[in-house]
Amino acid sequence: MLDVRDVHVHLAERLVLAGVQFQIEAGEFVGLIGPNGAGKTTLLKTILGLVTPDLGQVLVDNRPIRRGNPAIGYVPQKVHLDPDTPLRGRDFVALGLDGVRWGVPLPRRSRRERVERALGSVQALTYADAPVGRLSGGELQRLQIAQALVGEPRLLLVDEPLSNLDIRNAHEVVRLLHELARSRGMAILLVAHDLNPLLSALDKVVYLARGRSMAGRTDEVMTSESLSRLYGYPVEVMRTRGRIVVVGGPDMHLVPPEAADHAGLGEWEATTP
Amino acid sequence: MMYLDAFVHSPFWHSPQVWHALFITTSAGVVSAVVGVFIVLRGQSFAGHILTDVGATGASASFLFSINSWYGFLSFGLLAGAGMEALGKRTRGRDTATGLVLSFFMGLGALFLFLDTRVSNTADVTMSVLFGSVFTADPNTTPWLIGTSAATLLVVAAIYRPLLICSIDAEWAQARGIPVRWVGLLFMLAFVVAAEDSALAMGALLSTAFLMGPAAAGVRIAHRIGAAIGISALLAVMAAWLGVGLAYASYNWPPAGRGYPCSFLIADILFMEYLGAGMAARWRAHIRRLGGKRCT
Numbered sequence: 001m002l003d004v005r006d007v008h009v010h011l012a013e014r015l016v017l018a019g020v021q022f023q024i025e026a027g028e029f030v031g032l033i034g035p036n037g038a039g040k041t042t043l044l045k046t047i048l049g050l051v052t053p054d055l056g057q058v059l060v061d062n063r064p065i066r067r068g069n070p071a072i073g074y075v076p077q078k079v080h081l082d083p084d085t086p087l088r089g090r091d092f093v094a095l096g097l098d099g100v101r102w103g104v105p106l107p108r109r110s111r112r113e114r115v116e117r118a119l120g121s122v123q124a125l126t127y128a129d130a131p132v133g134r135l136s137g138g139e140l141q142r143l144q145i146a147q148a149l150v151g152e153p154r155l156l157l158v159d160e161p162l163s164n165l166d167i168r169n170a171h172e173v174v175r176l177l178h179e180l181a182r183s184r185g186m187a188i189l190l191v192a193h194d195l196n197p198l199l200s201a202l203d204k205v206v207y208l209a210r211g212r213s214m215a216g217r218t219d220e221v222m223t224s225e226s227l228s229r230l231y232g233y234p235v236e237v238m239r240t241r242g243r244i245v246v247v248g249g250p251d252m253h254l255v256p257p258e259a260a261d262h263a264g265l266g267e268w269e270a271t272t273p
Numbered sequence: 274m275m276y277l278d279a280f281v282h283s284p285f286w287h288s289p290q291v292w293h294a295l296f297i298t299t300s301a302g303v304v305s306a307v308v309g310v311f312i313v314l315r316g317q318s319f320a321g322h323i324l325t326d327v328g329a330t331g332a333s334a335s336f337l338f339s340i341n342s343w344y345g346f347l348s349f350g351l352l353a354g355a356g357m358e359a360l361g362k363r364t365r366g367r368d369t370a371t372g373l374v375l376s377f378f379m380g381l382g383a384l385f386l387f388l389d390t391r392v393s394n395t396a397d398v399t400m401s402v403l404f405g406s407v408f409t410a411d412p413n414t415t416p417w418l419i420g421t422s423a424a425t426l427l428v429v430a431a432i433y434r435p436l437l438i439c440s441i442d443a444e445w446a447q448a449r450g451i452p453v454r455w456v457g458l459l460f461m462l463a464f465v466v467a468a469e470d471s472a473l474a475m476g477a478l479l480s481t482a483f484l485m486g487p488a489a490a491g492v493r494i495a496h497r498i499g500a501a502i503g504i505s506a507l508l509a510v511m512a513a514w515l516g517v518g519l520a521y522a523s524y525n526w527p528p529a530g531r532g533y534p535c536s537f538l539i540a541d542i543l544f545m546e547y548l549g550a551g552m553a554a555r556w557r558a559h560i561r562r563l564g565g566k567r568c569t
Contacts, residue, residue: 048448068450076445085314085441086492086501095438100449104433131496 001026001187002047002155006056009042015211016042019056022206022215024189026154029181031198032191034208040191043208044157047189048074060155068100073153075144077160083133089143090115090128096147118150119143122176138169145176156180158190162197170197177201195222196243222246285521294407294517296415298539300422301467301474302483302509307429308467309488310502311460314440320357321484323375324468327353329477330382332402336389342402343414346469346477347421349378354465358458405476405536407517418470425466432456437498475536482536483509486543490550494557508550512542 002024009017016039024030034040045051047058049067058065060072073096081087094115098105105111119128122142127135132143141161148156158177162170178201181188192198195205195218205222206215207230214221214230221227222244224237235248285291312318331349332342356374360367389398401409429436435456439446447453471483491505516539523533 045448049450050447066450067447074445074448076442076448079442079445081441082314084492086310086495086498087441088496091497095434095441099434099438100451101434102431104430129496 001028001061002189003059003062004043004047004056005059007043007046007053007058008055009039009046009051009053011042011051017046017053018211020208020211020213021056022213024155024187024204026187027181027185028203029178029188029201030190030204030206031195031202032189032206032208033195034193036193038208039211040193040208041159044159044189044191047157048072070151071154073148073151073156075141075148075156075158075161078164079140079144081133081140083131085131085133087132088129089124089132089135090119092132092143093118093128093146093150096150114150118146121149121180122146137164138166138172141165141169141173142176145173145180149180153186155187155189158188160191160193162192162194167197174198174201199242199244218244285518288521289412290408291517291521293410293412293415294520294535295514297407297410297418297474298513298517298535299510300419301470302487302513303506304422304425304463305467305471305480305483306487306491306505306509307426307502308460308463309484309486310491310498310505311429311436311440312464312484313488313492314437317464318481318485320464321468321481323357323371324350324353324465325472325477325480326375326382327378328469328472329402330378330385332472332477333382333385333389333398336398336402337385337392341411341414343411343418343469343473346472347465350465350469350472351462353378354461358461401476403476403478404534405472405474405479407474407535408520410473414473418473421466422470425463428459428463432459436460475539479536479540482540482543486540486547487512490547493547493550493554508543508546512539512546515539515542 004020004022007017007020008015020039020043032040032043042051046053047065049065049069060069065072094105094111096118097111097114116125119125122145124139124142124146127139132140135143141164145156145158145161148158156177161173161177165173174197177188177190180186189206190198195202199218202218204215205218206213207221207227209227209230210232212230214226222237224235227237227246228234233248235246238245238247312321325346328346328350331345331347331352333345334349335342335345357371360370386399386402400406435446435451436459438449438451439453439456439460443453446456468480468484472480474480475483487505487508488501490508491501491503495501495504516535519538520533520535523538524531526533
């Protein structure tokens with residue numbers, strides 16, 4: 001379904017992705033995990049065709065990707081909506097169906113039914129007529145998923161859906177996506193910086209660090225040996241009370257990676273022993 | 274009945290100036306109202322000021338060469354629009370650059386207006402550039418004004434859906450393969466025509482009343498984009514006709530019996546409509562709470 005082959009990307013003369021490689025099959029629910037600044041967003045943009053790799057390639061159904069591919073659904077991290085935005089939930093979802101076409105939309109029954117089905121599959125029918133700008137983070141997140149689903153993509157890219165949600169809503173969204181992957185045979189690539197809320201649902205993990213990737217089943221990837229190899233220095237993967245913690249990874253350091261970036265230092269050099 | 278009879282047979286309807294005024298304000302109002310909804314969504318109200326202020330410089334220059342002021346508005350407006358597109362969004366110090374270029378053009382405008390009054394020996398030019406001149410506008414412009422307004426509405430209709438997505442979130446639009454740059458460029462063109470048409474009708478200083486007023490009211494009342502556009506256009510047409518009618522009637526008003534400026538009347542009606550829309554929106558929210566129909 002999705003085949004990422006040895007992708008290298010330079011942005012502003014910095015090597016952001018240095019040989020990322022993994023595959024996703026139809027129906028798989030995959031987590032793209034990694035610390036801040038590891039290149040997750042760049043990788044997503046590459047799959048969407050917004051960034052062209054300097055080396056390597058991305059294939060969807062054995063064909064090179066192109067921008068605006070209808071087989072790929074995309075749920076951005078956050079859509080900024082003014083509270084007065086004159087759009088109802090169902091109008092917002094309908095934009096996912098034919099929003100890229102020219103002209104004014106004509107009301108058609110098939111169009112209305114497809115929007116209704118998408119709303120139903122994320123359990124958003126109760127607030128489908130409310131103005132989108134006034135919805136809660138969890139409600140908007142569901143509408144965004146419905147908006148991506150309504151075009152019936154076979155690969156869904158979801159960018160950090162959990163970062164704006166509380167634990168209960170995060171759990172609900174993970175369960176919903178897991179179910180969608182199962183019932184529709186749709187491949188889902190979910191970006192997150194924390195693996196733990198996803199542990200029970202994921203089929204596979206793609207761990208990204210220092211621009212390189214490690215892909216496989218959770219218990220294969222999340223070991224001290226494989227992550228130390230990826231980071232290039234010793235880190236320890238600990239399992240405690242059903243949670244996985246990476247000790248010694250950049251997120252554990254006192255200097256946050258953003259601060260290191262602002263100081264003009266390289267990606268992790270500031271904190272690497 | 275008597276009033277209705279007087280209304281229908283009023284000399285108001287037989288004056289060609291009145292009809293030109295109605296055509297100019299209606300077409301400028303409708304195109305501004307439709308484009309305005311997207312300006313509100315995109316948060317570009319400030320750009321509207323820039324377009325009409327730079328347009329005013331062009332209009333005051335055109336008087337010097339005895340060219341119709343609409344061409345001055347439009348050509349300088351296109352220049353300003355192209356400049357803003359070229360500066361783009363992410364350029365650092367964009368606000369500083371915009372402010373300085375704007376003051377340069379307004380300085381030029383001041384010079385041209387000064388020269389205009391020297392040439393024509395009256396303040397009429399200044400008044401009509403800054404505050405509009407619907408009754409004294411050159412009738413030859415009217416068909417051009419209507420034509421460009423109609424063409425602009427067609428352009429907006431053609432890019433309606435992609436424009437909506439770009440206006441909500443440009444990055445998301447790009448991810449979906451929409452040519453964001455082209456859509457933005459076409460919208461800027463529509464924006465320039467709307468701003469300069471309404472600058473001709475209302476004057477450079479009051480044109481934002483047409484650009485922002487009906488659109489802001491429509492967005493406050495409506496929950497759907499189509500409804501917002503419809504309400505906005507309706508409010509603009511109402512303000513235009515009521516304004517022209519009152520301006521005509523005001524020739525009999527105290528104190529001087531010389532009439533009140535049409536743009537003043539339209540701007541005030543638009544402001545009232547905006548206040549009314551705010552009240553309607555609050556009232557509706559209140560009713561909904563009373564009815565216990567919560568939509569979270």
